[in-house]
Amino acid sequence: MRPLDSRGPDLRAAPAPAALETTRPTAVLIAVVVLSAVLAAVGTRVGMPAGTIGGAATAGLVTGLSVLLGYVMGRRHGAYPGRIHQLMIRIAEELAQYRAFTRLLRDQGTRITETTGDAARMIVTGLCDMDAKVALVVARIEADLPGPAGDPLQRMAVAIGDAVVDMVGQVQFQDITRQQLAFLSRLSHVVDAHMIDLAGQLGDPRSLDRGGDLWSLDRVAKFKGMFAQALADCVMTSQRDDHHVASGLDRKEPVAPKIELF
């Protein structure tokens, strides 16, 4: 893949050479028209039957005039074939290069997962240490203040221990965040595949080699398909609700019980 700053000619900074674009095709077309006219005249004067040189020349004359007319009208509306071609190449290249951005997003997601994972494990370890110390305090109270005298202190220590366990349970947020980031990563792969597909359709031959580990292009060839793919990849109710909003649907996922014994 080419680096991001290698984008080919910048059309804004260096516009296509106007004189070359204006002169060359026009001159060629005029030449074709003139040649056709001459051939038509010669064909008629030497008495050749219609359908041979004269007929062919007349057809050439008509075609040439049509092309010339179309070209002039296209120019009036700002359609420059050379510039359009360059623009298509540039768009194809940039579409293909979007992979660099989506990869950057994925890498950042991976870093967030790693960082929050490390932090979550440190928090759990710290909470375990706290819980072990609370257990020591409870044992000490039992030893030093047996009977009703130690009960209030014991209750306090046990309450602290319970709060510590609750906090350990809250650390599950990290797994949920990890899965949300994994969902974003899968979405970015879908976008990647679509960009590469579009680049290929615009004629970027290298896009054919860029499929690599991407998902099948057939699956994401259309936006509708891409969106359906995104919905199928959702794992959480909130993700499906977000998908409905993005789709413009006034719909909420049914909420199933959080705990169910079969």
Add this chain to the structure above:
Amino acid sequence: MSSTIFIVDDSATILMSMEVILTKAGFVVAKAASGEEAVSRLQAGLKPGLIITDIHMQTMSGIDLIRKVRTMPGLQFVPILVVTTESQQSKRDEARAAKATGWLVKPVQPTDLMRVVKQILPNG
């Protein structure tokens, strides 16, 4: 003797936090970070009183793990709880069809987890 609870999850954070919660409640905890690892530990002779598994794991999903466990000698009736972020009813139905025992959506409060575990393992 306390029952062994076997936790299967590809999240190190979940493995760690559940281990703390269940150990504090007096259970012996065994852990596996993938479905494949879980299967090999069970094949090696681990006999848990309860299996708690995630659904979305690399290569072998939790549903596939349940199906596999149900074919293993001596494990056809071991309770299996699914603890997952997945909320889709069709997945829940799949787990039920695979003969899971129950379904809990993450995040699970420790008190809720212990209530369900004690319901399944009253003598645990």
